[in-house]
Amino acid sequence: MTPEANQSMPMTPAPAEPREEPNVVPVWLLVCLALLLYWGMVYFDQRGGWFNEHVYIPYRSFQELVSMQPSNPEGDFILQGKKLFHDNCAVCHMDTGSGNPANGCPPLVGSEWVAAPGPDRIIRLVSKGLTGPIEVGGKVYNTGTMLAMGDQLPGDEKEKAEKIAAIISYIRTEFGKKPGLIKPEHVQAVRAEIAKHTANFTPDELKAAPENE
Amino acid sequence: MNYGPVIFLAAFFALAGSWFGFVLTPQMQVGHLQQTNTIPAGALYPVARPGLARQGLDIYRANGCAYCHSQQVGQIGTVCDVLLTDAGTNQPALLEALLKVRQDGGQPLSEAAAKQLLAALPKPVLQGVTKEVADTAVKALAVGDAKPSLWLVPVGSDIARGWGLRHSVAEDFLFDDTVMLGSQRIGPDLANVGVRLSDPKWHLLHLYAPRSLVNGSTMPPYRFLFEKRRIERAPTSDALPLPAPPGYEIVPKPEAKALAAYLASLRADAPLWEAPVTVPASVPPADTNAPAGGTAITNSAPTNPPAK
Secondary structure, eight states: OOHHHHHHSOOOOOOOOOOOOOOOOOHHHHHHHHHHHHHHHHHHHHHSGGGOTTOOTTOOSHHHHHHTSOOOHHHHHHHHHHHHHHHHTHHHHOTTSOOBGGGTBOOSTTOTTTTOSSSHHHHHHHHHOBOSOEEETTEEEOSOOBOOHHHHSSSOHHHHHHHHHHHHHHHHHHTSOOOSOOOHHHHHHHHHHTTTOOSOBOHHHHHHSOSOO | OOOHHHHHHHHHHHHHHHHIIIIIHHHHHHTTOOOEEOTTTOOEEOOOOOHHHHHHHHHHHHTTGGGTOOOOOOOOEEEEEEEEEEOOSOHHHHHHHHHHHHHHTTOOOOHHHHHHHHHTOSEEEEEEEOHHHHHHHHHHHOOTTOEEEEEEEEESHHHHTTSOSSOOOGGGGTTOSSOOOOSOOSSOOOTTHHHHOOOHHHHHHHHHOGGGTSTTOOOOOOGGGEEEEEOOSSOOTTOOSSOOOTTEEEEEOHHHHHHHHHHHTOOOOOOBTTBOOOOOSOSOOOOOSSOOOTTOOOOOOOOSOOOO
């Protein structure tokens, strides 16, 4: 349109704007939304794993994943022995089993006492301690005395036997290359035999004992 | 009314929301992952691909292999098997325990069959049960030095095809700086192709002439990764064992060798904490979709415990 034509048009009042009347949200819709929200939360709670980075399908939660881990009682027993070794033995024998030759403490790695065919002598040694010169790997260590570490472990006789069994299983597997678990009952039987022996053993006394019963 | 600020704010929040969801949250979830240990062997996993295989990843990407091949294995569940390797010393007690275990596991067994089973160990005594049932069974069967062991066996259609041992997890892709997950499966999944087909020479031949090894393969030949050249004095040791015109040989270019090395390095089958598996490695090969050609090397991924 040209401006002239526009000016000549008669002025008419604009029609009223259409209006939406305020309307209440129906209650059933709110109920449906609440139910949907609830269902969504339950669904997420059961299957979402709470965004844990370790949880993948088909596992639904961290707990489920934990329960699916392969159980390994042997490995757990050896690990228990490793901890006990670290707490009780590693001060002298070192975590690596290298011993401390400067202090007269023989190594466990390459030791024929550790890698013996049977554990009976080492059970006696750990239980009651050792004094006197001992030959390990062709070298004589004679300046130290090992205390009765096994007897000094906390707990009653059964617990002591379990702990000694774990330690010896660990050192034989790790340092002696003789894998296999030593049974706590066996340790308890050997310890019952030497219960009256109060002094430290000497290497000759140990050699008199059988290697494996 | 000026809608500019509203539109700006709406766009800003939409982009910020997707940035939080798609970039920040995944980064916080898996961005800190590091090399881990396999369970229970305790070996380091994953190890970085050797240099040639790493270059092969770029060739894989450049040639669009990911348009037809995925590298992610799915899994729908995990079941447990109980295997008895040694009957031990107390046979009557073991027989009784075995009968009870089979009864409780919903797989009842006659006494004669149980005796037969115990005579021919190692044998799976329970298959496809839940972890709780299997744990109870292992405890119950450990009488008189008998040696029961528990296997965690992932199940799913991908695993049944022999495409993998377990589902893929983020850890598998730790050292891949372009993660070739893929979205289509016009060809088979390649997450574990290095386990099924560990020989790079097989891959070279397959890249040059797919149908020479796999009947009815729809994969296009990648002959531009190879070179037909005149034999000068003696044939090259790399030359493909294919008929070529007299006096010529077909030799892979470095790209083809890198790609073959990459494919042979694809193995995501280590048992991890987030993907527990305890199927021993020495189980007989299962049927796979792996190429069925005559010269195909069919060392497939272990998927199932030994058959009964």
